[in-house]
Amino acid sequence: MKAAVIDHAGGPDVLSIQERALPKATSGWSVIHIKAFGLNHAESITRQGGSPSVQFPRVIGIEAVGEIYESSTPELVVGEKVMTLMGELGRQFDGSYEEYALVPNAQIYQLPVEADWAQLATIPESGYTAMGSIKTAKVQSGQTVLVRGATSNVGVAAVQLLKAMDTTVYASTRSEKSFDYLTAQGADEPILDQNGELQTAATFDAIIDFVGDQTLNDSLSHLKQGDGYMVVTGELADTWETDTFSAFNIPWGSYLTNFQSTDINQSWLDEMFSLINQAHLRFPVGQTFELADIVAAHHLLDAGHVQGKLIVTTP
Ligand SMILES: NC(=O)c1ccc[n+]([C@@H]2O[C@H](COP(=O)([O-])OP(=O)(O)OC[C@H]3O[C@@H](n4cnc5c(N)ncnc54)[C@H](OP(=O)(O)O)[C@@H]3O)[C@@H](O)[C@H]2O)c1
Structure with missing residues (x-):
């Protein structure tokens, strides 16, 4: 072979x-x-x-x-x-x-x-990482969810899965030229990420962040206060740490965590396959x-x- x-x-x-x-x-x-x-x-x-x-x-x-x-x-x-x-x-x-x-x-x-x-x-790495991030963010149908770094492969998988879960999906990119790509993946509203600042005043029930530490504080400023969940899954900006983070940047009563695809949760895999099949998703x-x-x-x-x-x- x-x-x-x-x-x-x-x-x-x-x-x-x-x-x-x-x-x-x-x-x-x-x-x-x-x-x-x-x-x-x-x-x-x-x-x-x-x-x-x-x-x-x-x-x-x-x-x-x-x-x-x-x-x-x-x-x-x-x-x-x-x-x-x-x-x-x-x-x-x-x-x-x-x-x-x-x-x-x-x-x-x-x-x-x-x-x-x-x-x-x-499906395996992009789909499961997207699903694991969604589950870690405790996303429920009807919520508003921001995917930051949404044109990435894991990002578009997250956008598609979130849409299939009946959430309202906001999806960021650094280039307006990618807005149509994100809309075609199921995003309800593309958002421009300009010089590390999201060009919106909106806050979200959940945030799945693939850009990482470089924009951590800006993402946290868009998390709702009380029972919001933000999950950092990637470091697209390749920063890996920040010296400007304060625990008090997390909105009061909301939560910040990360996701790692190291251990596979079979029930999350099953849920991902159900969504893919029911909504005919194609990453x-x-x-x-x-x-x-x-x-x-x-x-x-x-x-x-x-x-x-x-x-x-x-x-
Ligand atoms: N935690 C885990 O278990 C796990 C598993 C798999 C992957 N990951 C991580 O998830 C992330 C996405 O992975 P992927 O393979 O899907 O990535 P990818 O497809 O290579 O992502 C490419 C996209 O990243 C965006 N990007 C690149 N540099 C950026 C920057 N400095 N700031 C903001 N956006 C930037 C660009 O979007 P625009 O130009 O449109 O902005 C580009 O379209 C990576 O950080 C990867 O390491 C984590």
Whole structure:
């Protein structure tokens, strides 16, 4: 089978397609025939040597969709459509940038959605992170919700899921040119994020923030007072900390927390699949590549100009 292997850290060119032996299922682990996977910035960081725990050579890739090829448990049936994400996939053990992957049974999940493989590959990391953020923000139907950094892949998944939950969705971008894109995803009202300030006086029942610490105080100023929830899920501005934060910036009686997709909550996954199926949601695919073109795909990932998820399909 073919695998995109990284022997040492570096630019996109360090991803080399190599021939490897097919993995065998072992106790507690099963083999997935990978059909497609989405690309993530976390993988670019790992490729560049920014994940100290990752030892090279390594096949990176933190998510995939495919079929069970060889199983070590009756709960995973050969041919079954599944997805996997996170855990130590593509970090402590080889990840998704290959045709077949050996994955712990505990992190293989059923994928009850009918769509082609490239479309399905938009779901695991972006969809689950969006759903986890929504659940962490304790969003209820009928509420007003702001998604800050909404043109991101996780952002548009959040917009679509929130719309399907009957909330009123406000969605921010730094470019008015993206307003139509956000409206097409289901946003009720796009909002311009200009020099770190949202161009609105509105406050919201819940805020899901993908921009992070750089705009933390501005986001908090738009959270309602009393029982509002704000969840920081991303650091698109790449700031990671702020020296201007005060606990008294949180509106009285409201809450600030974060979301991390490290541990997967099956009931949140089930709720996400229900929303996807009931509302026929389709998270946008930016561009698709074959595994052989993984270097070109990573160049595009690093450039960061494509709206929609970059997807790699395998035979
Ligand atoms: N916590 C978790 O478990 C988890 C899991 C997955 C991802 N994440 C995080 O979630 C975020 C979104 O991930 P993604 O892969 O969906 O991102 P993405 O698709 O690469 O996001 C691209 C968008 O980010 C916006 N952006 C870029 N730099 C920005 C800045 N300085 N300020 C404001 N917006 C900026 C741009 O929107 P505009 O130009 O339209 O403003 C651009 O369209 C990332 O920070 C990622 O690390 C977290």
